[in-house]
Amino acid sequence: MSGIWYYIFTLVFFLFDYFILAMGLNIQYGETGILNFAYIGFVAIGAYVTGAFSLPNSVGTGQQYILGLSLPFPLGLILGGLAACLFAVIVALISLRRLRTDYLAMVLISLSLVLYDVCNNYVPLFNGADGLYNVPEPFAGVLHLTTNSFIPFFAGVTGAIAVVMWLVMGRVTRSPLGRTLRAIRDDDVVAAALGKDVFRNQLKSMLIGSFYAGIGGGLIMEFSGSFNPTAWLPGETFVVFAVIIVGGVGNNIGMLMGSLVVETLLVHLPAFLPDIPGHPGLIEYFDAVIIGVLLMVMLWFRPQGIVPERLRRAATFGVRDDLGAEANLPPDELSALAPSPVVQPGTLQARSATNE
Amino acid sequence: MPALLAENVTAGYGHSPIINDITLSAELNSVTTIIGPNGAGKSTFAKTLVGILRPTSGRIVVNDVDITRMAGHLIPRHGLVYVPQNDNVFKRLTVRENLEVGGFASRANTAARMEEILDIFTDLQKAVEKKAGFLSGGQQNLLAIARALMVDPSVIMLDEPTAGLSPAYTDVVWSQIARIAKLNTAVLVVEQNVERALKHSDEVHIFVAGRNHVHGAADEIAGLDLASIFLGRSHAS
Numbered sequence A: 001m002s003g004i005w006y007y008i009f010t011l012v013f014f015l016f017d018y019f020i021l022a023m024g025l026n027i028q029y030g031e032t033g034i035l036n037f038a039y040i041g042f043v044a045i046g047a048y049v050t051g052a053f054s055l056p057n058s059v060g061t062g063q064q065y066i067l068g069l070s071l072p073f074p075l076g077l078i079l080g081g082l083a084a085c086l087f088a089v090i091v092a093l094i095s096l097r098r099l100r101t102d103y104l105a106m107v108l109i110s111l112s113l114v115l116y117d118v119c120n121n122y123v124p125l126f127n128g129a130d131g132l133y134n135v136p137e138p139f140a141g142v143l144h145l146t147t148n149s150f151i152p153f154f155a156g157v158t159g160a161i162a163v164v165m166w167l168v169m170g171r172v173t174r175s176p177l178g179r180t181l182r183a184i185r186d187d188d189v190v191a192a193a194l195g196k197d198v199f200r201n202q203l204k205s206m207l208i209g210s211f212y213a214g215i216g217g218g219l220i221m222e223f224s225g226s227f228n229p230t231a232w233l234p235g236e237t238f239v240v241f242a243v244i245i246v247g248g249v250g251n252n253i254g255m256l257m258g259s260l261v262v263e264t265l266l267v268h269l270p271a272f273l274p275d276i277p278g279h280p281g282l283i284e285y286f287d288a289v290i291i292g293v294l295l296m297v298m299l300w301f302r303p304q305g306i307v308p309e310r311l312r313r314a315a316t317f318g319v320r321d322d323l324g325a326e327a328n329l330p331p332d333e334l335s336a337l338a339p340s341p342v343v344q345p346g347t348l349q350a351r352s353a354t355n356e
Numbered sequence B: 001m002p003a004l005l006a007e008n009v010t011a012g013y014g015h016s017p018i019i020n021d022i023t024l025s026a027e028l029n030s031v032t033t034i035i036g037p038n039g040a041g042k043s044t045f046a047k048t049l050v051g052i053l054r055p056t057s058g059r060i061v062v063n064d065v066d067i068t069r070m071a072g073h074l075i076p077r078h079g080l081v082y083v084p085q086n087d088n089v090f091k092r093l094t095v096r097e098n099l100e101v102g103g104f105a106s107r108a109n110t111a112a113r114m115e116e117i118l119d120i121f122t123d124l125q126k127a128v129e130k131k132a133g134f135l136s137g138g139q140q141n142l143l144a145i146a147r148a149l150m151v152d153p154s155v156i157m158l159d160e161p162t163a164g165l166s167p168a169y170t171d172v173v174w175s176q177i178a179r180i181a182k183l184n185t186a187v188l189v190v191e192q193n194v195e196r197a198l199k200h201s202d203e204v205h206i207f208v209a210g211r212n213h214v215h216g217a218a219d220e221i222a223g224l225d226l227a228s229i230f231l232g233r234s235h236a237s
């Protein structure tokens, strides 16, 4: 297989993998309003645990790690997802019950740094700074895949997994649970006053999102065969945030668009460009700048993202409300008022007063 | 036994209490209104009833069940539901979804109940698929009340449901309140407009500086010198 296909299928893999990662962060942040600034930590746990379950016993491998059970695909992957869920339970019990969004975000970012330091420095866990490597390629033996044919094969497997996870997530977000999560995002006090157990629902959201994070991480491990701390610097969390903000917070198909624009086109495509002579690594740094600028531009000009949360006709003021009824405005004047997202009570009174 | 009974309730945000020793009850099929100057502790009392704040002493009983130390989200199940003063709808959810969040019985029950409620709140009927954030202030308040009714409460606590509304819309909200009370519900309302409170309520309580200063039937209260009561003077008239 020629080199170009190798690149293309690597991009396809990351497109689908970040689609999965973005859906996981989206249910936590986009649907529930939990600012999980430790998200990449959950991805890393999924990756490490998947790798450690798939690798053989560490004796004689030249690496140090726990587990080492040579589990076949997809067992290691699923356990990676579940390990991320377990971490979510611990995180939720420590922080979610007591803290509000901004404080929670601060605690989570610290937690992600602690996790990073532990994995980076405590070698017996996941081989420290060297990370895990030589993780067996799933099915490579059974299907007689070469290193080259494995890449398109596994990009396809990841695509299939992503589609299944997308269908499942669609069901979740359309279910009463999804509605409750969005209600909590909008106002947790009111949700509780209507009988919703806020902590329990936030925990569910954390668990679902963390499973997606763990699977996305495990797939990276299976795809590239290695994973080490340089792959999950705490700042990587913000790449996933960029994916969901660019794609459109609260919308699952937007996650695929965000992954295409941010992860595929901005993060991975430039990595295949030749280095600028005399400036190794410059392109990658420039990348971070471009993502930052893109994020600001999106938040300024199109905060709803490429694909907005819900494409509903109703939001375009097809219906008369009491504003029109009271002030007796003709329909065109009514629509002129439409862009203001929330009609404040004060405005209402002012308008009816001038029209009386 | 009244539907809601608060006895000697003391509560606050930090160490010193904001409301002191408040006793108040609300009966089915009647409107009980709390009036009083700004900062008197009306909202604090409402939040204490529904478990957002914890009373340091006293007890709260709904339909014979003591809910004083109950987790906030369990309280609606016992029949008490609360509509906060401001920002009381889920702005990014549609009107329909807002109502659905209120219904925690079976799906079929929710649909049937929503139909009944939309029959009362005809204004909302026309806007069911609209995002709640796009409604006017008055409609948002009506939606919050309608959503609270989805829970099928026996006691509904409304904190200033007419704040910031035009006089015309204030009448709409009050006529709905009267209607709700007739559905075998105890309605407890915080209202800053004294005149309207006296006109529409059965019982009136006047809170001044964190205490339930004066209370009685609306027509008795109407005969008092409210200005001096609000200023904290004795209510001997």
Ligand SMILES: Nc1ncnc2c1ncn2[C@@H]1O[C@H](COP(=O)(O)OP(=O)(O)O)[C@@H](O)[C@H]1O
Binding pocket: B013, B014, B018, B036, B037, B038, B039, B040, B041, B042, B043, B044, B045
């Ligand atoms: N979240 C809060 N934290 C601390 N103090 C508060 C808080 N909310 C209200 N207060 C104080 O409690 C007192 C009563 O307020 P509130 O119950 O809102 O009055 P009302 O609803 O009667 O206007 C006021 O002095 C107010 O400053």
Ligand SMILES: [Mg+2]
Binding pocket: B042, B043, B044, B085, B159, B160
């Ligand atoms: Mg108040």
